[in-house]
Amino acid sequence: MTTETESLLTPRDFIRWGMSRFSEAGLFFGHGTDNALDEAAILVLHALHLPGDLPAAYLDARLTPQEQEQVLELLMRRIDKRVPAAYLTNKMIFAGLDFYVNEDVLVPRSPIAELIESGFEPWIRADSVGRVLDLCTGSGCIAIGCAHCFQNASVDAVDISPGALDVARINVQRHGLEGRVEPILSNLFDGLKGWRYDLIVSNPPYVSMDEMEGLPIEYHQEPVLGLAAGEEGLDIVAIILQQVSEFLEPSGILMIEVGNSAEALVERYPRVPFLWIEFERGGHSVFLLTAEQLIEYQTDF
Structure with a gap:
């Protein structure tokens, strides 16, 4: 964790931060999402092993230090390596069905x-x-x-x-x-x-x-x-x-x-x-x- 990210405590914090950093880095979206917000949400929830339909109240739950590191690592891989989110999660929905991808x-x-x-x-x-x-x-x-x-x-x-x-x-x-x-x-x-x-x-x-x-x-x-x-x-x-x-x-x-x-x-x-x-x-x-x-x-x- 850096000084910038030490203040990120909840899933909501990381989703907002990820969205901002994705936009700043000029990432391209088109492999499951078409915007920085949805992409950040998918990756944050995946890193925490949480479902996509998580009740909103849980987005404000405090993360453990280990969870914070896991989330940050995944978000940074998306930024630094430009790897599509579907490859980072090994998951994609197609025709309403769930698929493994690599x-x-x-x-x-x-x-x-x-x-x-x-x-x-x-x-x-x-x-x-x-x-x-x-x-x-x-x-x-x-x-x-x-x-x-x-x-x-x-x-x-x-x-x-x-x-x-x-x-x-x-x-x-x-x-x-x-x-x-x-x-x-x-x-x-x-x-x-x-x-x-x-x-x-x-x-x-x-x-x-x-x-x-x-x-x-x-x-x-x-x-x-x-x-x-x-x-x-x-x-x-x-x-x-x-x-x-x-x-x-x-x-x-x-x-x-x-x-x-x-x-x-x-x-x-x-x-x-x-x-x-x-x-x-x-x-x-x-x-x-x-x-x-x-x-x-x-x-x-």
Whole structure:
């Protein structure tokens, strides 16, 4: 403890101090929170092993010297190392579900969470889905969310990273879905010959070379493998579009998030009728194509 921090006695004190220091340091927020106050609160409560819905009165309880040190250490790691809060807590909420995360996976934040929570309506009928594929699964959050959404479906969670699949397996076990969600080591479709799906959903790498260079420090804590996708950000999406029709059922649907590479995608495939999903809670650049459309425009890919 320093002279400055010796006067910090309660969780409320540390949350206020953390918020001020985060703002002063110019931290970037976008891995679970969008502001310094919420980020500081999450870290302080985590360091004290307290729930997020802690009654307000407890925020004024005096901390022990050991607790003060624990809180300060975590807040300083966020400031000095620019590590996203989700990696410091090994926790992230996605589609209302709790997930373990570490530096082997991207921090879950896709707007696809909103689609999961709404049952993918109106594009998909839940009773029509028997098999789902989550390409580039990372932590397994989309695959596990789909398993909760489609109660009778089996879900394959594919990733090229062994470390990411280790995290996905932890989350599959955490949610008790060992019999329904299968983590699979594969370079996109390479290990899936002969399998077909009613829904293929993907949040693949889609960050362009220029965008990678301009990302805040916090994003550079995440695995490059999950972000970078060539000069235009389309290297992985292009491969998916070329191959995916072989793995969709005739009535199947493909949904892919492409982030800020959406404009480049439309410019590359001007004839393809991408349906862009609108989100109520923010987020953009998730498109839908049907199996029929993918076959019709196969020569464009």
